[in-house]
Amino acid sequence: METIEHVGKKTQSRRQFFAKVYQVGSLVTAGAILSQLLEACGQNPLTGDVMSLQTVQGTAANGMVTLTVDTNSPLSSVGSGAVVQFNGGSLLVAHTGQTAFTALSSVCTHQSCLITGFADQQFVCTCHGSKFSTGGQVTQGPARTALTSFATQFSNNVLTITL
Ligand code: FES
Numbered sequence: 001m002e003t004i005e006h007v008g009k010k011t012q013s014r015r016q017f018f019a020k021v022y023q024v025g026s027l028v029t030a031g032a033i034l035s036q037l038l039e040a041c042g043q044n045p046l047t048g049d050v051m052s053l054q055t056v057q058g059t060a061a062n063g064m065v066t067l068t069v070d071t072n073s074p075l076s077s078v079g080s081g082a083v084v085q086f087n088g089g090s091l092l093v094a095h096t097g098q099t100a101f102t103a104l105s106s107v108c109t110h111q112s113c114l115i116t117g118f119a120d121q122q123f124v125c126t127c128h129g130s131k132f133s134t135g136g137q138v139t140q141g142p143a144r145t146a147l148t149s150f151a152t153q154f155s156n157n158v159l160t161i162t163l
Contacts, residue, residue: 050117050124056093058086058161065091065103065161069154075101081118081134084161090114091150091161092123094134103150103161104136110143123147 054074058067065086069075074082081094083106092104092115106115108125115132117124122131122139130143137146151162 050119050126053081053083053092053116053118053123056082056084058084058091060086060088060163063163065163067159068157069095069101069159070157075159079121081121081123083116092147093152093159093161094121094123096134099154101152101154101159102134102136103152104132104134105148105150107147108143109138109145109147110141115147 056067056074058065065084067073067084074080075093075095078095078097081092084091084093084103090106092106094102094104096102104123107113108115108127108130110125110128110130113125113127115123115125117126119131122133124131125143128142129140130138131140132143132147133139136149138144153160153162
């Protein structure tokens with residue numbers, strides 16, 4: 001009886017040992033696979049403070065989006081940026097000069113996440129860290145292609161974006 005119990009304990013102990021080895025091995029393997037996937041995806045973790053863009057409502061009609069930019073608008077000051085939402089989509093808009101604005105596609109050219117961040121006068125895709133200038137050019141990958149840009153016109157506090 002003693003021998004059987006002893007053997008039984010030993011067997012159980014070996015099982016536990018190998019189970020732990022297997023678990024650790026699995027975790028290491030999973031970590032290595034995740035690391036390779038992130039590398040392959042070109043993941044580029046964000047650093048620094050990224051502000052979430054405020055949303056402004058626009059009106060779409062006849063191939064144009066219009067919105068009022070007054071003193072209460074998140075786009076009122078030069079250097080600001082916002083997401084403009086309208087029936088059928090959204091755009092990134094930056095106030096780049098006294099009466100100058102840029103309007104860009106809000107869909108990241110890397111893997112199509114919606115861009116929602118803004119930091120240091122750049123639009124930031126929080127999915128993998130791509131950054132774009134207010135003119136739409138890539139300033140940090142993994143994205144390689146610029147955002148589509150749309151013509152803007154500003155008059156009497158109304159910004160008009162031609163789609
Ligand atoms: S979808 Fe990957 S950085 Fe935007």
